[in-house]
Amino acid sequence: MTSKDIIEASRDLLDEKATAKFLDTSPGTLTVWRSTGRYNLPFIKIGRNVRYRRADLIVWLEKRTRETGATA
Known part of the structure; x- marks a missing residue:
């Protein structure tokens, strides 16, 4: 991992x-x-x-997305 990669990853936190x-x-x-x-x-x-990864939050939100009123 390069220093640029580390900087980019830290911005995601x-x-x-x-x-x-x-x-x-x-x-x-x-x-x-x-x-x-x-x-x-x-x-x-x-x-x-x-800290939370922005990408993890987006995935978590996508998993919680519903197309109907059903909560199960």
């Missing part, structure tokens, strides 16, 4: 505030989801910091 804004929720909600496992939303721990 969102902190909790940016992720909450992207998903139209709150950072506290993300904390609850992580601690309870309510949603299988992939995240990365870097020390005490939590």
